[in-house]
Amino acid sequence: MGKPKVAFYWCASCGGCEEAVVDLAEDILTVVDAVDIVFWPVAMDFKKKDVQAMDDGAIAVSFINGAVRTDEQVEMVELLRKKSGLVVAFGACAHIGGIPGLANFSNSKEILNTLYRDLDTVDNKEGVIPQTRTKVKSGEVTLPRFHNTVKTLDQVIDVDYYLPGCAPPPDLIMGAINAILKGELPPKGSVLAPEKSLCDSCRLNKTKPEKLTMKEIKRPHEIKIDPDLCFLAQGLICLGPATRSGCGERCINANMPCRGCFGPVGNVVDHGAKILSSIASILGMENEEAVTEEEVDILLDGIVDPGGLFYMYSLPSSLLKRKKSD
Amino acid sequence: MRIGVYVCHCGGNISEVVDINKVVEAAKLEGDVVLVKDNSHLCSNDGQTLMLNDIKEYKLDKVVVSACSPQFQGLTFMRVMETAGLNPYVLEMANIREQCSWAHYNFPKEATDKAIDLTKIAISKVRLDTPLDSKKMPIGKRVLVVGAGIAGIQASLDLGDAGFKVYLVEKEPSIGGHMAQLSKTFPTEDCSACILSPKMSDVPANKNIELMTYSQVESITGYLGNYEVTVNKRPTYVDPVKCTACGDCVPVCPIDVPDEYNEGLSLRKAIYITSDIAVPHSYVLDTDHCLGLFPLACSKCRDACEADAINYDLYPEKVKFTVDTIIIATGFDIFDAKKKPMFGFGKFENVYNALEMERIIGCEAEGKKLAEVGKKIALIQCVGSRDEQINREYCSRVCCMYATKLAQLMKRSDPKKDISIFYTDMRTYGKGFEEYYKRAQKSGVKYIRGRVAEIEENPDTKKLKLKVEDTLSRSFIESEFDTVVLSVGLEPNKGTETIRDILRISKSSDGFLQEAHPKFRPVDTLIEGVFLAGTVQGPKDIPDAVAQASAAAARAIRLMNQGEYEAEPITAWVDEDICAGCGICVGICPYDAITSEEQSDGTRLAVVNEILCKGCGSCSGACPTGASQQKWFDITQLRAMLEAAL
Numbered sequence: 001m002g003k004p005k006v007a008f009y010w011c012a013s014c015g016g017c018e019e020a021v022v023d024l025a026e027d028i029l030t031v032v033d034a035v036d037i038v039f040w041p042v043a044m045d046f047k048k049k050d051v052q053a054m055d056d057g058a059i060a061v062s063f064i065n066g067a068v069r070t071d072e073q074v075e076m077v078e079l080l081r082k083k084s085g086l087v088v089a090f091g092a093c094a095h096i097g098g099i100p101g102l103a104n105f106s107n108s109k110e111i112l113n114t115l116y117r118d119l120d121t122v123d124n125k126e127g128v129i130p131q132t133r134t135k136v137k138s139g140e141v142t143l144p145r146f147h148n149t150v151k152t153l154d155q156v157i158d159v160d161y162y163l164p165g166c167a168p169p170p171d172l173i174m175g176a177i178n179a180i181l182k183g184e185l186p187p188k189g190s191v192l193a194p195e196k197s198l199c200d201s202c203r204l205n206k207t208k209p210e211k212l213t214m215k216e217i218k219r220p221h222e223i224k225i226d227p228d229l230c231f232l233a234q235g236l237i238c239l240g241p242a243t244r245s246g247c248g249e250r251c252i253n254a255n256m257p258c259r260g261c262f263g264p265v266g267n268v269v270d271h272g273a274k275i276l277s278s279i280a281s282i283l284g285m286e287n288e289e290a291v292t293e294e295e296v297d298i299l300l301d302g303i304v305d306p307g308g309l310f311y312m313y314s315l316p317s318s319l320l321k322r323k324k325s326d
Numbered sequence: 327m328r329i330g331v332y333v334c335h336c337g338g339n340i341s342e343v344v345d346i347n348k349v350v351e352a353a354k355l356e357g358d359v360v361l362v363k364d365n366s367h368l369c370s371n372d373g374q375t376l377m378l379n380d381i382k383e384y385k386l387d388k389v390v391v392s393a394c395s396p397q398f399q400g401l402t403f404m405r406v407m408e409t410a411g412l413n414p415y416v417l418e419m420a421n422i423r424e425q426c427s428w429a430h431y432n433f434p435k436e437a438t439d440k441a442i443d444l445t446k447i448a449i450s451k452v453r454l455d456t457p458l459d460s461k462k463m464p465i466g467k468r469v470l471v472v473g474a475g476i477a478g479i480q481a482s483l484d485l486g487d488a489g490f491k492v493y494l495v496e497k498e499p500s501i502g503g504h505m506a507q508l509s510k511t512f513p514t515e516d517c518s519a520c521i522l523s524p525k526m527s528d529v530p531a532n533k534n535i536e537l538m539t540y541s542q543v544e545s546i547t548g549y550l551g552n553y554e555v556t557v558n559k560r561p562t563y564v565d566p567v568k569c570t571a572c573g574d575c576v577p578v579c580p581i582d583v584p585d586e587y588n589e590g591l592s593l594r595k596a597i598y599i600t601s602d603i604a605v606p607h608s609y610v611l612d613t614d615h616c617l618g619l620f621p622l623a624c625s626k627c628r629d630a631c632e633a634d635a636i637n638y639d640l641y642p643e644k645v646k647f648t649v650d651t652i653i654i655a656t657g658f659d660i661f662d663a664k665k666k667p668m669f670g671f672g673k674f675e676n677v678y679n680a681l682e683m684e685r686i687i688g689c690e691a692e693g694k695k696l697a698e699v700g701k702k703i704a705l706i707q708c709v710g711s712r713d714e715q716i717n718r719e720y721c722s723r724v725c726c727m728y729a730t731k732l733a734q735l736m737k738r739s740d741p742k743k744d745i746s747i748f749y750t751d752m753r754t755y756g757k758g759f760e761e762y763y764k765r766a767q768k769s770g771v772k773y774i775r776g777r778v779a780e781i782e783e784n785p786d787t788k789k790l791k792l793k794v795e796d797t798l799s800r801s802f803i804e805s806e807f808d809t810v811v812l813s814v815g816l817e818p819n820k821g822t823e824t825i826r827d828i829l830r831i832s833k834s835s836d837g838f839l840q841e842a843h844p845k846f847r848p849v850d851t852l853i854e855g856v857f858l859a860g861t862v863q864g865p866k867d868i869p870d871a872v873a874q875a876s877a878a879a880a881r882a883i884r885l886m887n888q889g890e891y892e893a894e895p896i897t898a899w900v901d902e903d904i905c906a907g908c909g910i911c912v913g914i915c916p917y918d919a920i921t922s923e924e925q926s927d928g929t930r931l932a933v934v935n936e937i938l939c940k941g942c943g944s945c946s947g948a949c950p951t952g953a954s955q956q957k958w959f960d961i962t963q964l965r966a967m968l969e970a971a972l
Contacts, residue, residue, distance in 0.1 A: 196905070196906040196929075198906065199907060199908035200929050200930075205906075205908065205929075206928075208908075210922070211913030212909055212913045264951070265904055265906075266953060267962075268951065274950055274952065275950050278949065281914045281947065
């Protein structure tokens with residue numbers, strides 16, 4: 001019996017997830033020893049037709065990163081789903097929508113207009129916007145359709161496991177690969193990361209006051225952040241309490257509050273709403289009854305761009321999903 | 327799963343608006359529902375028997391009752407469940423009366439649609455309900471009563487007589503409260519002090535009552551059956567055992583202070599006894615006004631004391647004890663009439679508030695005499711009551727009658743006195759009140775309906791000119807009076823606010839403490855084992871305060887008498903596999919029921935004290951991970967309910 005076949009694919013993503021695979025460093029050699037990589041557009045020259053030629057289920061596992069927002073991406077992930085035993089949503093974008101998911105606060109028309117017409121740096125006198133079909137001298141050329149809504153991978157195809165993070169850290173990637181190789185996988189649908197939120201492993205959790213309240217909200221650039229005190233206690237919104245751990249507190253250790261790339265824990269459906277509800281519970285709690293409506297407004301004005309902050313990574317997977325369609 | 331659904335007509339209360347048949351038919355279409363019935367009065371004996379028999383005959387394991395509010399008949403149906411051998415928490419009620427037929431009386435179609443939705447929601451929740459067991463907790467027979475006005479005294483005596491240990495805490499040097507200041511009581515004109523003082527002396531005589539005067543509750547922690555109380559006891563510097571109440575210390579004291587008992591109409595010394603009827607009947611050295619003990623500035627009172635009862639070397643003491651239940655009877659304050667500057671209170675010499683007039687009438691010996699207030703007297707009603715301008719919408723309930731009483735007493739002292747009462751509406755709702763009002767009218771007291779706009783003082787004669795529109799005769803009156811009495815309303819006092827902060831009891835929009843249910847739990851609070859007595863809950867007269875005090879005592883006895891009680895099983899619980907110990911719930915819990923505890927591996931975990939937890943759900947809402955869930959309302963249930971609703 002040959003080595004298990006593995007595919008990597010990217011959709012709407014920044015390339016960081018591909019980089020994360022390379023970041024396995026010498027461990028990549030173990031992976032390559034153990035498996036056959038049969039498809040990896042960013043690194044190896046295989047074509048779509050090579051995948052189409054395989055038997056259904058021939059690929060043991062496909063790691064797909066990026067959110068889904070074009071016809072081409074839909075076509076490719078559907079193809080990979082058909083040819084794969086397992087599909088792993090790799091990274092925050094495939095898992096919960098990620099940064100590209102913030103496009104759901106807009107729509108395709110607005111985005112194309114901004115990019116091809118309105119920006120100061122655009123030189124496009126005729127105001128040409130990309131079309132799915134364009135006649136040129138040599139015939140017709142096509143582009144995949146650019147969707148109105150960014151979707152998570154599991155909103156398009158059936159997903160077996162999720163590797164969270166922007167990007168997933170090497171130890172979690174190796175853990176997932178080893179679990180697959182050994183056949184020691186948790187129940188289908190699991191997120192391959194710890195069950196608890198970031199506070200559990202955060203070294204700053206013990207610095208939190210016994211009764212945590214937020215008197216006002218600060219943004220990281222507005223204060224000199226104390227690296228040894230819980231960010232919430234400093235008035236900085238940190239999504240750590242609501243966000244799955246396993247990242248190694250990369251942001252915290254760089255003196256930045258968590259922004260939620262690992263997504264929610266437990267059976268929380270809406271990551272942003274949950275942390276919003278938590279922050280609202282502790283904001284201005286001291287002397288709560290005496291706080292006037294105006295003071296509440298001032299407190300809330302401290303949250304600049306609440307949608308972008310609380311749903312930075314999870315908008316497509318949230319209950320909101322997107323801005324209301326016209 | 328075999329769900330039975332019952333739709334109640336409530337004798338027309340529901341069925342006259344909601345189409346019961348449609349609700350029944352809709353419920354039949356729901357999965358797991360094996361039986362749907364409607365009934366004219368499900369809460370009646372017949373209705374209950376029907377449910378009971380059905381549960382057995384059809385082997386129902388879950389029940390939905392679409393009827394009234396669960397606050398109203400929830401317990402009735404829970405008992406039926408228990409009798410039928412089912413757990414009371416696999417019952418759901420859909421409130422199709424208060425929330426449908428009553429709320430949407432003119433919209434029968436919409437009310438019916440909503441009743442169907444609410445019934446479907448209840449079915450979707452009951453599917454996920456799991457049996458909950460109430461924990462049995464031990465309880466003793468110790469009660470803290472806060473405040474020793476007439477309500478606190480009555481509650482303490484009832485409890486003491488019934489064999490319960492009472493700690494009665496009063497901030498003033500003497501018990502008795504406002505009632506001790508009143509001249510006479512309406513409508514019987516009993517002498518207030520005469521009927522109160524025997525009750526006051528019963529307090530120290532009762533071996534089950536431990537009285538702590540000049541003391542304030544500093545903190546209360548714990549829960550029903552285990553409230554830990556700390557009381558701050560001020561020293562009186564006068565040993566009540568040695569003190570013979572001879573009064574020799576008083577004349578030598580160089581300090582004069584307005585006498586609070588006499589509403590500042592006379593002066594007292596820094597060492598004083600609050601009144602003739604004070605209990606404990608002993609002198610007190612008021613260090614807020616004394617020239618000073620540290621260092622000793624005067625010592626004249628000690629030198630004058632032959633009984634050697636005065637000791638300056640005393641300090642405030644913290645007394646700690648544990649009780650099982652608590653009765654709050656912290657009373658009221660009168661409205662500060664200075665907040666209505668148009669009446670000139672505190673500015674014009676001859677404008678008094680009603681409590682001052684009580685003292686003028688009741689205390690002929692000292693201060694202002696009744697004979698000195700002149701012949702022509704006006705009483706102005708609703709000062710600080712029924713007044714939206716100053717955010718006091720409520721009626722203070724006692725002013726109409728006490729004004730009538732004051733008028734009667736003044737008239738009796740001198741029938742030539744010309745007395746007018748300017749009122750908004752006369753409210754004579756109590757037993758004997760209307761008759762008393764009629765008698766006052768017959769005796770010549772003038773009742774004029776109209777709100778006084780303004781009072782002007784003649785700077786030379788000090789007489790007071792009132793401007794008012796008589797709204798019955800539609801005439802404008804401008805008339806001069808010798809004296810004006812402002813019938814000030816009742817408002818919550820500082821002591822109430824303090825105890826409210828300590829126990830975190832809710833207050834109603836008028837600022838008085840909130841009872842658990844206005845009809846069926848009028849003396850309970852939402853905190854188990856904490857009860858309200860007297861005006862702390864809202865303005866009321868003496869008989870109502872006494873009745874409520876006895877009711878509070880009885881409610882407390884009901885809990886304590888059995889030796890154990892069933893703790894509410896709807897509490898929060900924490901999924902330890904998910905909780906990351908972020909601690910957000912710890913700070914927001916209004917009952918201090920959650921602690922963040924360090925585990926052996928250094929991580930933290932939220933731990934809920936199920937006895938302290940009241941199941942308010944704040945922590946579940948605030949929990950950023952969903953680890954904190956409320957039993958009977960967990961997130962899967964809420965989601966199922968939402969889905970059924972949409």
